[in-house]
Amino acid sequence: MRPARDIVPSIGLQPIHWALLALVIAGTVGVPQFRTLANLTNILEQSATLAVLAIGQSFVIAGGMIDLSVGQLVGLVTVVACMGFEAWPGMGWAVVLLSLALAGGVGLVNGELINRLRMPPLILTFGMLSILQGCIFLLTDRSVGTVSPAISFLATGRVGGVPVSLLLVAAVAFVAWFVLERSVFGWHLLAMGNSAESSRRAGLDLRRLTRLAYLASGLCAGIAAMLVAGRLGTGFPNAGNGLELDAIVAVVLGGMPLKGGKVSIAGVLGAVLLLGVLNNLLNLYQVPAFTQILIKGLIVIAAILADRPGRRAQPA
Amino acid sequence: MNAATATFSLSRIPSLDKAAVWIVLALLLVVAGLASDAFFNVKYLANLLRQATPIGIVAVGVTFVMLLRGVDLSVGAIVSMSAVACALIMNGKPENLVPALLATVALGAVIGLVNGLLIAYGRVSSFILTLGSSIAIYGLVQMSTGGTARGVVSPGFREVMNSRVLDNMLPVLVICLAAAVAVGLFLQSRTRFGRHVYLIGASPEAARLAGLPVLRVTVAAYVVSGLFAALGGIALLARTGVSGTNPGEGMEFDVLAAVVLGGTTFAGGRGGVGGTFAGVLVLFIALNLANVAGLPFATQLAIKGFIIIAASAAHSWLGRRGSGRTET
Secondary structure, three states, X not given: OOOHHHOXXXXXXXXXXXXXHHHHHHHHHHOOOXXXXXXXXXXXXXXXXXXXXXXXXXXXXXXXXXXXXXXXXHHHHHHHHHHHHHHOOOOHHHHHHHHHHHXXXXXXXXXXXXXXXXXXXXXXXXXXXXXXXXXXXXXXXXXXXOOOHHHHHHHHOEEOOEEHHHHHHHHHHHHHHHHHHXXXXXXXXXXXXXXXXXXXXXXXXXXXXXXXXXXXXXXXXXXXXXXXXXXXXXXXXXXXXXXXXXXXXXXXXXXXXXXXXXOOHHHHHHHHHHHHHHHHXXXXXXXXXXXXXXXXXXXXXXXXXXXXXXXXXXXX | OOHHHHHHHHHHHHHHHHHHHHHHHHHHHHHHHHHOHHHHOHHHHHHHHHHHXXXXXXXXXXXXXXXXXXXXXXXXXXXXXXXXXXXXXXOOOHHHHHHHHHHHHHHHHHHHHHHHHHHHHHOOOHHHHHHHHHHHHHHXXXXXXXXXXXOOOOOOHHHHHOOEEOOOOEEHHHHHHHHHHHHHHHHHHHOHHHHHHHHHHHOHHHHHHOOOOHHHHHHHHHHHHHHHHHHHHHHHHHHHOOOOOOOOOOHHHHHHHHHHHOOOOOOOOOOOHHHHHHHHHHHHHHHHHHHHOXXXXXXXXXXXXXXXXXXXXHHHHHHHHHHOOOOO
16 A cells, blocks of 8 residues: 555644744743743643643544543543552552553543444533543542652653653654554544545444544543643642643644644644743733633634634645 | 334424433432432422522523534633622622623623624634633633622622512522523524524524525524523522622533533534423432432532433434434
């Protein structure tokens, strides 16, 4: 079979990258504290969680679906992992594997329920959001547990000045880029996003694609939870609140339409960085927290309006 | 599908679809009656309805949006905003009562109008857009209060709304809920708007080709939703007497669960205000039973999520059986 490279449309550089460049230049010129190496590294480190979550969301959105449960899944896995790290201090790796299995398992349940109940992903994962939140508060209503040193190193450590979390994001992004933009699986997923009906008639196994896309989304939520746990040092039950929306906004800003069929991991990463830089600049400018909430809401609205069908920028 | 089965399924099964939530409600009432002797006390039931009033009023408005295959997740934020704005304008003075109520309702309608215009003319996902506007409204509310509860209700407002008439049995708030449901039923079955909502929800493309004013009806539905959300916020303010900073937080979950339970699923064109009212009752009795059984708040969250999924799956299954449709 010919490599999917020739067939999967590559979107290449997105408007978002130019916007990011403009914002970074503006920050560099206008805000002295912004251009320090420490601040820039900090932005990269703080963006790692959202980057991994947005990459996970790219899998489902590429197929024309959505996963609203990832925010609370991050919260649940964070709490469970930290409880595990405290209970079995010597078995950090087992706890990590167990946490990833839990996250992937919830993803599989999402995919399987969507298949079996024939339900719109939006409602199913919205219900799952509430269920997972309930599960978190059944376990605890306050921060619990601790993290293993390896996990805090993963989230906050540096190797030769480079954040370890950045390396992790690069690895996850490379795998996602390869799977979504260079493999037959990615090609099929995009076909399903373009037209589920035609893909089914062409003989694609939509149930399998759905299952695997949600598995990827769940696994990414598990990895993101490790980063959150490493940064916080404890299992905070509200750690994942609202993260699903941030991830969806990043994906949409990155140039992927919500109806599916297009993918650009580079665009998604650019959008994540843009949001990180914007957040950083708002903080440096000491914009009040409540005003930042308003701005965040307006960005969500702007992102969704930019997603309008028929107004898409053509591939550069 | 041949004509005979079509007649059969169209005449029989859809009524099951419509009756489902009432059957569940009846079963739940039996269970509740068996579980607690105090349940069928008039005062207890009236109080249950009083608790359900804000969510019930909001759910009536959201029903119209969901009949059109949309969703309005900003209602929780609009409820918060309305309670806060109403208390701020009242400012503890009796002469401010009427202006405050009018301004609050107008504010809710304006937000609904903005939502509706962006959704109808921008052709964007109502789910994400209203999530975004809910965050923006939340930011605005917090900016205007500075993060602490402010504003005082007019004297008498809380007292009158919480009083009971007819032998001290029927709370005024419950009358408000009944009025909201009645207005909703009227809009739904006696106006051109209601007829259009059903037709457009059942098949937007066919409705457009038939020349129905799809965009205008869509905008109107979000205005109705924003308006009822503002009324729900006022009802919440009346019930509690204090505005708080974010009293409507998470209310969109309850509302969504109630509407879906009532048979107005995301598929559009099916369900209605009557079912929504039954859905609100089912939700509140179920959560009330969970309370009586001593289940923690966390379990209630999980139950809500389960209800959203199960009710939606059940209704789509009944709908598939009813109309022979295979799509979801």
